[in-house]
Amino acid sequence: MDRRTLLRALGGVSVGVSLAGCATQDNGTDDTDGLEDDGLEDETDDATNVSDPDGDELEGTLWVATYSSMLEDENPAGVWIEEAFEEAYPGIELEWTVPDGDVGHYIQRAQQGVEVETDVYLGLNVDDLVRIDDTLDEQLFVSLERDRIERIDRVREDPSVEFDDPHGRVVPYDTGYISLVYDETEVPEPTSFDDLTEPEFEDALLIQNAQYSDPGQAFLLWTIAEFGEDGYLEYWEALLENGVSDRDDWWSSYLAYLEEERPMVVSYSTDQVYAVADGHDLSRHQVGFLDGQGYANPEGVGIFTDSEKGDLAYAFIDFLLSRDAQAEIATRNVQFPAVADEYVDLDESFTDYAFEPDEPVALGYDDLSGNLDEWVDDWARLLATQ
DSSP states (O other), X not given: OOOOOOOSEETTEEOOSOOGGGSOOOSOOOOOOOOOOOOOOOOOOOHHHHOOTTGGGOOEEEEEEOOTHHHHSSSOHHHHHHHHHHHHSTTEEEEEEOOTTTHHHHHHHHHTTOOOOOOEEEEEOHHHHHHHHHHOSSOSBOOOOGGGOTTGGGBOOOTTTOOOOTTOOOEEEEEOEEEEEEOTTTSOOOOSTGGGGSGGGTTOEEEEOTTTOHXXXXXXXXXXXXXXXXXXXXXXXXXXXXXXXXXXXXHHHHHHHHTTSOSEEEEETTHHHHHHHTTOOGGGOEXXXXXXXXXXXXXXXXXXXXXXXXHHHXXXXXXXXXXXXXXXXXXXXXXXESBOGGGOOOOHHHHTTOOOOSEEEOOOHHHXXXXXXXXXXXXXXXXXXX
């Protein structure tokens, strides 16, 4: 959701819980052809919620592309997904690949006229769809036949999980909210965008580069939603004058925050989930929603148009919406489920410390189409002049 591997320890800072969902997908991962069994015990304790009565009839290998931390973090969701899916569908072998450059890898292949040999992409954002459509003449992903997804009605009707895609190419499997995380012993609670430009927050905020980082781009888009395309650069000038500092990706900015380089960082509203589990002092893990808002960043799954394994791919998407899968993905990715509450069971350790804003905010497909790259480029030029 950046491409998101957080080191367990750096400079004496210990991070003991998977932060996959707290670091969405930053670029710079290597290709991976598969994933070895890591010895996890089978956690599929409710087969009726996961398996398909016709699952034994499906056979073949399904190739799924995703981001690195879905597979490589301490407690990755991908390991559980692979084991549980193959148990539910004994005739299907799930193989993973981590493309260098994420979905941009496949955009480039399509531009070169090279066939995509992967079947499914797990980890699409709305900006990915916009970049595909702004770059390619043909669709990279199919328009999904939703009547082939038995559990599709479980997805909650909520702007936080909607992709607003005119071609209907994606089904969400989780979502998160970009917020501020701050040390209440060092700075007061930031309650508005204007607060961040005040002297009491001078040299306080760490952000991520919007060119390389999903949370960094989300925070930029949040400011555009607040100030409009005619006013956001002026706001960023004020932020820069007040000493905002950027890092290339989420994990480098967050580690700098943990090392107390600064008292505030752009991160996720689920921050306290792992902080509590790892024994951190919550005074340094307070969640700040500006004007009661948080920027929604749903993740979804789609099927490549070149895939000839539609039955297997639809079975996989339906599996991701099962009760067990939604709980495991949310817990391991430290994100919110995509389905309604009655279709997922979450431990209190998650629900008590994962916060949702009063007003989720997100720019939709129509807002971003034809504008996204220009906005990011203009922002980057502004930062380069400082």
